[in-house]
Amino acid sequence: MTTATAVEQAEMRIAMTRKEAVGRLLGVVLLLGVAAWLVLNLVTAPSQFFNSLLFGIGNGALYALIALGYTLVYGIIELINFAHGDLFMLSTVFSGFMMVYWLGAEGANPASWAKLLLTLVLAMGFGATINVLIERVAYRRLRRAPRLAALITAVGMSFILQWVGLRWNGSAPRLWPTVVPEGGISIGDVTLQYSTIMVVTFTIPVLLLLTYVVQRTKQGRAMRATAQDQDAARLMGINVDRTIAFTFALGGAMAGAAGLLYLEAVGTTRYDAGFHLGLIAFTAAVLGGIGNLAGAVLGGFLIGIIQGLNDGLPYGFGQKWSQTVVFSILIMVMVFKPTGILGQPTVEKV
Amino acid sequence: MASTTIDAAATPPTPTAPPSHEVVDRTNRRWALGFAIAALGLWAFYKFALESMPGGVQDAFQTWLPLTAVNEAIVWVICAIGLNIVVGYAGLLDLGFVAFWAIGGYCAGWFMSFFLGQYDITFHFLSAAPPTQSGIHINWWIVLAIAGAVCAFFGILIGAPTLRLKSDYLAIVTLGFGEIIPQVFVNGEDIAGFNLSNGTKGITPLDPITALPVGPEAVSRPLGPFDLETKYLLFALIVAFCVFVSLRIREGRLGRAWLAIREDELAASMMGVPLMRSKLAAYAVGAFMGGLGGVVFAIHVNGVFADRFNFSISIILLAMVVLGGMGNVWGVMIGALGLAWINSTFLPKLGETVNDALDTEINFPSYNFLIFGSILVLMMLFRREGLFPETRTRELVQEPERTELEDMHADLEGDVR
Numbered sequence: 001m002t003t004a005t006a007v008e009q010a011e012m013r014i015a016m017t018r019k020e021a022v023g024r025l026l027g028v029v030l031l032l033g034v035a036a037w038l039v040l041n042l043v044t045a046p047s048q049f050f051n052s053l054l055f056g057i058g059n060g061a062l063y064a065l066i067a068l069g070y071t072l073v074y075g076i077i078e079l080i081n082f083a084h085g086d087l088f089m090l091s092t093v094f095s096g097f098m099m100v101y102w103l104g105a106e107g108a109n110p111a112s113w114a115k116l117l118l119t120l121v122l123a124m125g126f127g128a129t130i131n132v133l134i135e136r137v138a139y140r141r142l143r144r145a146p147r148l149a150a151l152i153t154a155v156g157m158s159f160i161l162q163w164v165g166l167r168w169n170g171s172a173p174r175l176w177p178t179v180v181p182e183g184g185i186s187i188g189d190v191t192l193q194y195s196t197i198m199v200v201t202f203t204i205p206v207l208l209l210l211t212y213v214v215q216r217t218k219q220g221r222a223m224r225a226t227a228q229d230q231d232a233a234r235l236m237g238i239n240v241d242r243t244i245a246f247t248f249a250l251g252g253a254m255a256g257a258a259g260l261l262y263l264e265a266v267g268t269t270r271y272d273a274g275f276h277l278g279l280i281a282f283t284a285a286v287l288g289g290i291g292n293l294a295g296a297v298l299g300g301f302l303i304g305i306i307q308g309l310n311d312g313l314p315y316g317f318g319q320k321w322s323q324t325v326v327f328s329i330l331i332m333v334m335v336f337k338p339t340g341i342l343g344q345p346t347v348e349k350v
Numbered sequence: 351m352a353s354t355t356i357d358a359a360a361t362p363p364t365p366t367a368p369p370s371h372e373v374v375d376r377t378n379r380r381w382a383l384g385f386a387i388a389a390l391g392l393w394a395f396y397k398f399a400l401e402s403m404p405g406g407v408q409d410a411f412q413t414w415l416p417l418t419a420v421n422e423a424i425v426w427v428i429c430a431i432g433l434n435i436v437v438g439y440a441g442l443l444d445l446g447f448v449a450f451w452a453i454g455g456y457c458a459g460w461f462m463s464f465f466l467g468q469y470d471i472t473f474h475f476l477s478a479a480p481p482t483q484s485g486i487h488i489n490w491w492i493v494l495a496i497a498g499a500v501c502a503f504f505g506i507l508i509g510a511p512t513l514r515l516k517s518d519y520l521a522i523v524t525l526g527f528g529e530i531i532p533q534v535f536v537n538g539e540d541i542a543g544f545n546l547s548n549g550t551k552g553i554t555p556l557d558p559i560t561a562l563p564v565g566p567e568a569v570s571r572p573l574g575p576f577d578l579e580t581k582y583l584l585f586a587l588i589v590a591f592c593v594f595v596s597l598r599i600r601e602g603r604l605g606r607a608w609l610a611i612r613e614d615e616l617a618a619s620m621m622g623v624p625l626m627r628s629k630l631a632a633y634a635v636g637a638f639m640g641g642l643g644g645v646v647f648a649i650h651v652n653g654v655f656a657d658r659f660n661f662s663i664s665i666i667l668l669a670m671v672v673l674g675g676m677g678n679v680w681g682v683m684i685g686a687l688g689l690a691w692i693n694s695t696f697l698p699k700l701g702e703t704v705n706d707a708l709d710t711e712i713n714f715p716s717y718n719f720l721i722f723g724s725i726l727v728l729m730m731l732f733r734r735e736g737l738f739p740e741t742r743t744r745e746l747v748q749e750p751e752r753t754e755l756e757d758m759h760a761d762l763e764g765d766v767r
Contacts (some may be wrong), residue, residue, distance in 0.1 A: 141731055147518060150730075151443055155668065161723075279529070324529075330526045331527065334512060335511040338515055
């Protein structure tokens, strides 16, 4: 009896390691294939390669900002905030109306740049306010409910925000004049778009500020404590409700900033942009390791670059398969490494 | 096995009653009678009674409850019952159910039309299509079975690697799957030179269906676009099949395993419930019904169109299940009929009426986002068990994850600070 069980156990162990080995082999083959594909494209069309890469980095910065909102909220209350992508969409529409209609920014001049900065602050405030309101109205009441309930609520919220966007923006995409001029700095055939420069220069200070808030301030410490153990945090005198609301505010502010930057980079707003971009950003958060701030940024840039290369390269699948490529990555990460690149089961959250 | 033999040795064997068939068969079959009466009553009403009504009543029914809206609502009912198995019974959130709807629809497109004739494939089997036409033409009852099987296969394919994930990760993977499949069909006009789906042009028309493949003219004649009453009866029969399967499995070993997993996965696995196999079965059965719904929808609109399969279908289906009461087939059916009617008929017609009367241009159908989103949020906040809950579900969803004492501490929080 016992020997049989031991043999069975040994067999199971072998099977497990074999399974792991196959998984690892698959992963290596996949990565080698990607590397070969990159080299092939680099050799045949170097200028296209670098243009796509730069374009992807610009998009990646936006994805990183949105992904931070997902990862902050997931880190603290383990909820996938489906409405986050639509919050980003509302921020793009808000930024458009604020810049063009209410502040009247026109062309690239110092006054317009000042208005752009003002709109950035306002859009961040807008995103933060909406996100805190959603948390207060819906998610807070469901904190002790089964996870399915909170998740379904988030999906419903996403639909409601999409409706607001539909009423506000209209069903057709809306074109906006941008402050950031077209074109860019060219070195040979490679062009660094002005919008990419702007997005990256805005994103990096915001990311540094966020890291400072979470790592160095008292509020950040409260967030990390709440993420680890809500009850213990409460016993330590932390106002858990306020801390969670603050986390939502931070995530909303990131989405607001991303909204304005997206508007300046792309120049159009559409009511259904939030769903797709939100899902891509969520993929980025998962790829980097959800709940991990650095992971969200890394994942954002990676997804942006992958998407940019896929859309722009001569041997890629092309833009019409863009979504499929991103979601396939999502599913493969989920299957092979659910913790993501930087995430570890015991890693410090938020 | 070892412990039973020891027990048997220690205590003298006691005579046990042979298993009675009444005890084993727990299914209450009385529903079939009520369902048949309701379905046939509605059929008789549209077929015979409506013609003899005064003109005003006829117009009102043509405007507010045309039979084509009923038939479309039945498609939603079939899919919602399928989703109910995944979400309501097994407690796995599936946000990509539209994928099965699409796959089922394309099964109808491939096996019931001229479409595959472009590759010089000609195959006829008990179909009402003219025998000279090229392409695959199979009787639609068989296509239903094929579509169900193909969808069940895809359900297992997507479920097998992902079902060990946590519930919300699973939701995301299904969501990604529900985005990929429709995009494959939208771009499917040229996949490495192969035309899979005819792209956004869609595949239309499909073969006419027949109630029975052979037999007297009355039951084997091809049904045209205006034979709504007969189609309604056939569709209702498929609903009855789905309800039967749902109720039957729900009472059996597999159904009880699903409920156990939904309520406490750890405890269920401790009790010997095979987690993976049960979850995969839930996916397969749910997807099977999604495939049936896809075929029925393709027949209803006489074609398959790639751009119709979008994310909002998954969410509307979820809203139907949540509104009706997760786990209760009858509640889900009522929720599906109601929401499908609101979506397809009530909002547009109300919009026309109000806009004509007040001379405004309010776009009423665009409010469906608000309605479905609000249903999800409000139901989760105030009536998590749905409008027509099962007792068991009600107890489950009302149960807090923490004890009441902990809740009290949470309420004291303001003072602690």
